[in-house]
Amino acid sequence: MEVSYREEGVASAASSAAGRLVADGVPARLAAGDPTLWGEDAEAEAAVRLGWLTLPRSSRELLPVLGELAGRARAAGLTNVVLAGMGGSSLAAQVICDTADVPLTVLDTSDPGQVRRALAEGLESTVLVVASKSGSTVETDCHLRIYERIFADAGLAPAGRVVVVTDPGSPLERRAVEAGYDLVLAPHGVGGRYSALSAFGLVPAALAGADVERLLDDAEEVLPLLSLDSGNPGLDLGAALAGAALAGRDKLLLEDQLSAITGLPDWIEQLVAESTGKQGRGILPVVAAEPAGADDELVVAIESDVGDVRVDGPLGAQFLVWEYATAIAGTLLGIDPFDQPNVAESKENTAALLALPDLPTGAPAFADGPVEAYGPVTAKDLPGLFAELLDAVPDDGYLAITAYLDRLAAFDAPVPDGADFEQMTDAWMMADPATLRALLALRTERPVTFGWGPRFLHSTGQYHKGGPQNGVFLQITGAVTEDVAVPGRPYTLGRLQLAQALGDLGALETRGRPAVRLHLTDRAAGVARLLAAAQEA
Numbered sequence: 001m002e003v004s005y006r007e008e009g010v011a012s013a014a015s016s017a018a019g020r021l022v023a024d025g026v027p028a029r030l031a032a033g034d035p036t037l038w039g040e041d042a043e044a045e046a047a048v049r050l051g052w053l054t055l056p057r058s059s060r061e062l063l064p065v066l067g068e069l070a071g072r073a074r075a076a077g078l079t080n081v082v083l084a085g086m087g088g089s090s091l092a093a094q095v096i097c098d099t100a101d102v103p104l105t106v107l108d109t110s111d112p113g114q115v116r117r118a119l120a121e122g123l124e125s126t127v128l129v130v131a132s133k134s135g136s137t138v139e140t141d142c143h144l145r146i147y148e149r150i151f152a153d154a155g156l157a158p159a160g161r162v163v164v165v166t167d168p169g170s171p172l173e174r175r176a177v178e179a180g181y182d183l184v185l186a187p188h189g190v191g192g193r194y195s196a197l198s199a200f201g202l203v204p205a206a207l208a209g210a211d212v213e214r215l216l217d218d219a220e221e222v223l224p225l226l227s228l229d230s231g232n233p234g235l236d237l238g239a240a241l242a243g244a245a246l247a248g249r250d251k252l253l254l255e256d257q258l259s260a261i262t263g264l265p266d267w268i269e270q271l272v273a274e275s276t277g278k279q280g281r282g283i284l285p286v287v288a289a290e291p292a293g294a295d296d297e298l299v300v301a302i303e304s305d306v307g308d309v310r311v312d313g314p315l316g317a318q319f320l321v322w323e324y325a326t327a328i329a330g331t332l333l334g335i336d337p338f339d340q341p342n343v344a345e346s347k348e349n350t351a352a353l354l355a356l357p358d359l360p361t362g363a364p365a366f367a368d369g370p371v372e373a374y375g376p377v378t379a380k381d382l383p384g385l386f387a388e389l390l391d392a393v394p395d396d397g398y399l400a401i402t403a404y405l406d407r408l409a410a411f412d413a414p415v416p417d418g419a420d421f422e423q424m425t426d427a428w429m430m431a432d433p434a435t436l437r438a439l440l441a442l443r444t445e446r447p448v449t450f451g452w453g454p455r456f457l458h459s460t461g462q463y464h465k466g467g468p469q470n471g472v473f474l475q476i477t478g479a480v481t482e483d484v485a486v487p488g489r490p491y492t493l494g495r496l497q498l499a500q501a502l503g504d505l506g507a508l509e510t511r512g513r514p515a516v517r518l519h520l521t522d523r524a525a526g527v528a529r530l531l532a533a534a535q536e537a
Contacts, residue, residue: 001221001222001225001233001312001313001314001317001318001321002233002310002311002312002313003233003236003237003240003309003310003311003312003321004309004310004312005236005240005308005309006305006307006308006309006310007308007309009247009308010240010243010244010249010298010308010309013239013240013243013244013246013247013249014236014239014240014243014244015239015243016243017238017239017240017242017243017246017332018235018236018239018243020332021235021238021239021328021331021332022229022235026235026328026331027226027227027228027229027232027234027235028227028228028229030053030226030324030327030328030331031053031226031227032227033050033053035047035050037327037331038330038331038335038336038337038338039334039336041336042335042336042338042339045336045338045339046336046338048188048189049189049190049191049194049338050189051187051188051189051190052190052191052194052195052197052198052320052323053226053324055187055190055197055198055216055219055320056197056216056219056220056223056316056320057216057220057223058187059197059198059199059202059216060213060216062184062199062202062203063212063213063216065184066202066203066206066207066212067206069163069182069184069203069206069207070206070207070209072160073127073207076160077124077125078125078126078127078161079122079125080103080105080121080122080125080126080127081103081104081105081126081127081129081204081207081208082105082106082107082118082121082126082127082128082129082147083104083105083106083107083129083131083204084107084128084129084130084131084139084140084143084144084147085106085107085108085129085130085131085132085137085140085165085200085204086108086132086137086139086140086454086455086458087108087192087193087270087274087455087458087459088133088191088192088193088194088195088196088200088270088458089131089132089133089137089140089165089192089195089200090106090107090108090131090204091108091266091267091270091459092195092196092197092200092201092267092319093106093131093200093201093203093204093205093208094106094263094266094267095196095261095262095263095264095266095267095315096196096201096205096210096212096215096315097204097205097208097210098262098263099210099260099261099262099263099315100205100208100209100210100211102205102208102209102210103208104204104205104208105118105121107139107143108139108452108455109139109406109407109452109454109455110138110139110142110404110454110493110496110497110500111404111405111406111407111493111497112480112482112483112484112492112493112494112497113406113409113480113482114406114407114408114409115143115146115484115493116482116484117406117408119146119147119150123150123151123154123156124154124156126147126161127161127162127163127207128143128144128147128158128161128162128163129163129164129165129203129204129207130143130144130162130163130164130165130166130172130176130181131164131165131166131200131203131204132165132166132170132172133166133167133170133186133191133192133195133200134166134167134170135166135167135170135171135172135173135175136170136171136172138347138350138496139454139496142486142489142493142496144162145486145487145488145489146484146486146487147162148162148487149487158179158181159179159180159181160182162176162179162181162182163181163182163183163184163203163207164176164181164182164183164184165184165185165186165199165200165203165204166183166185166186167185167186167188168185168188169188173185184199184203185199186198186199186200191338192458193270193271193274193275193459194271194323194338196267196319196323197215197216197219197316197319197320201215201319202215214316215315215316215319216316217316218313218314218315218316218317219316219317219319219320220316221317222313222317222320222321223320226320226321226324233311233313233317233321234320234321234324234325234328235324235325235328237309237311237321237322237324237325237328238324238325238326238327238328238329238332239328239332240298240300240309241272241283241298241300241325241326241328241329242283242328242329242331242332242333243332244298244308245276245282245283245298245329245333246332246333248295248296249295249296249297249298250282250283250284250296250298250468251283251284251286251294251296251297251298251398251447252272252283252284252285252286252298252300253286253289253291253297253298253299253300253307253447254268254269254285254286254287254300254302255299255300255301255302255304255306255307256301256302256303256304257304257306258301258303258304258306259302259303259304260303261302261303261314261315261318264302264315264318265285265287265288265302266287267319268285268322269285269287269459269460270458270459270460271322271323271326272285272322272326272329273285273459273460273462273463273467274340274343274458274459274460274461274462274463275326275327275329275330275337275338276326276329276330276333276335276337276463276467277460277462277463277464277465277466277467278335278336278339278340278341278342278462278466278467279334279335279466280466280467280468280469281333281334281335281467281468282333282335282463282466282467282468283329283333284398284447284449284460284463284467284468285449285460286398286447286448286449287449287450288434288437288438288450289437289441289447289448289449290441292441292444292445292446292447293445294445294446294447296396297447302318340462341462341466342461342462342465342466342507343457343458343461343462345465345507346457346461346465346500346503346504346507347457347503348503349502349503349504349506349507350496350499350500350502350503350504352503353499353502353503354490354491354495354496354499359495359498359499359502360502361374361498361502361519362374364519365377366379366380366381368381368382368529368533369525369526369529370520370521370522370525370526370529371518371519371520371521371526371529371530371533372518372519372521373385373516373517373518373519374516374517374518374519375515375516375517376514376516377516381533382518382529382530382533382534382536382537383533383534383536383537384537385516385518386440386443386533386534386537387537389472389474389514389516390440390443390444390446390472390537392472392514393444393446393470393472394470395446396468396470397446397468397470397471397472398446398447398448398449398470398471398472399440399444399446399447399448399449399471399472399473399474400448400449400450400451400460400464400471400472400473400474401433401436401437401440401448401449401450401451401474401475401476402450402451402452402453402456402473402474402475402476402501402504403433403434403450403451403452403453403475403476404452404453404454404475404476404477404478404497404498404500404501405433405452405453405476405477405478405520405523406523407434407452409431409523409524410428410429410431410432410433410434411428412431413427413428413430413431413524414427415427415428430528430531431524431527431528432527433476433527433530434450435531436450436530436531436534437449437450439531439534439535440534440537443537453475453497453500453501453504454497454500454501454504457500457504461504464508465507465508465511469511469512469513471513472513472514472515473505473508473513473514473515473516474515474516474518475501475504475505475515475516475517475518476517476518476519476520476530477497477498477501477517477518477519477520478519478520478523478526479519479520479521479522479523480492480494480497483495501517502517505517518530
């Protein structure tokens with residue numbers, strides 16, 4: 001595992017930061033699990049959140065259990081692995097499986113269309129992994145309830161088809177025991193975003209067919225380096241991240257196009273944003289973005305020379321080194337990298353909204369074809385609105401696009417008969433709301449981020465509220481034509497999804513930042529209009 005600096009300014013800032021850390025004995029203290037590194041206020045939290053440091057070894061105790069689970073699933077013909085989990089309970093498993101090229105369906109959404117899509121995929125061959133650290137994650141609870149009902153309606157016993165991963169003592173543990181589900185308990189002293197090498201990352205990956213033992217081997221190989229004052233990749237990376245941020249380069253552009261590891265920036269995004277975005281400080285990860293050459297950008301590349309910092313190493317080592325580096329960065333930034341004080345805010349807003357007879361959507365400021373705009377805007381159409389939002393981004397700020405939609409719907413877009421791969425890709429891009437990020441990024445030198453709701457609430461949502469208050473927010477929601485009932489709950493997925501969007505919008509508005517909601521009255525036509533308007537802007 002190696003971290004190298006490709007730019008002199010980064011090397012200088014990292015060297016200075018590393019020198020301060022070494023002088024305080026931080027590398028060895030962190031490797032030994034010293035909870036005092038982040039100050040008195042953070043000590044109690046850190047004392048029960050450093051278990052990730054020993055996972056490369058302690059998680060080996062899971063290997064026989066994982067082998068047995070995977071063997072029984074294969075023997076029963078359960079080859080369609082569905083993972084219901086949010087944030088740290090799903091992002092690592094997605095990266096592991098994508099990198100290993102084994103199929104895994106991830107449900108990290110409240111979108112009815114995306115859930116219906118998963119339900120239609122070979123129910124008789126489905127094994128459902130339900131992953132929640134707290135055991136009370138609302139989206140995951142909904143997924144389990146829906147699958148329990150559909151299994152029962154199909155005459156399939158859920159016991160033997162449901163595997164639960166949770167912390168000891170959680171409500172989900174009790175539910176699993178009562179229902180007779182397979183249960184794998186994760187260590188309590190590991191926070192969700194630091195849980196890649198725990199049961200949360202390993203159980204779904206093993207069921208899907210990934211080599212999780214190799215993952216632990218690669219992480220354990222780098223583990224001894226993390227106590228060293230030199231030749232320590234975690235120290236080198238953490239010093240680069242924090243040193244650059246303290247020097248004003250707090251926008252972290254993540255590049256992995258030339259890497260054999262697939263999707264790692266999405267996992268890094270949560271780890272860094274949720275860990276550092278608090279007390280008005282933080283490092284903002286920007287995924288899938290071309291550098292604009294702004295003074296506050298730091299480009300980190302996974303296994304390529306296109307960035308200011310290059311990080312080389314296999315996936316298991318990458319997980320551990322990025323976790324260590326993020327904890328290191330927290331010491332320099334003066335924040336607690338293990339809490340998430342603002343995440344609950346949107347959840348509480350959502351619960352309050354769901355208790356109302358009707359959701360308070362308000363009246364649109366204008367309509368542009370199949371798109372309605374809500375919020376304090378002066379523009380009269382979408383091109384004008386996009387220009388207005390981009391103009392509102394401060395010199396040190398960013399534009400965040402968040403879409404509460406089906407993130408796989410673009411693959412339903414029609415493609416010409418006989419189309420080659422490039423033509424198919426073009427068709428999907430022009431039906432994908434995430435393309436809006438790239439189109440608007442062409443019109444500004446400021447970073448533009450994109451997050452799928454409600455998934456981003458478990459990652460960059462913390463940064464949006466707790467980090468520097470220099471963001472401008474564009475939220476996208478869509479009409480629901482085929483909703484999904486949630487058994488035992490007084491709401492549907494569509495109502496939950498809209499309440500989550502409105503709840504987060506309310507949390508942003510209380511901070512006085514520009515925030516606009518665009519509602520697609522027809523989702524397919526609405527996305528097409530958004531992308532056309534972005535090109536007109």
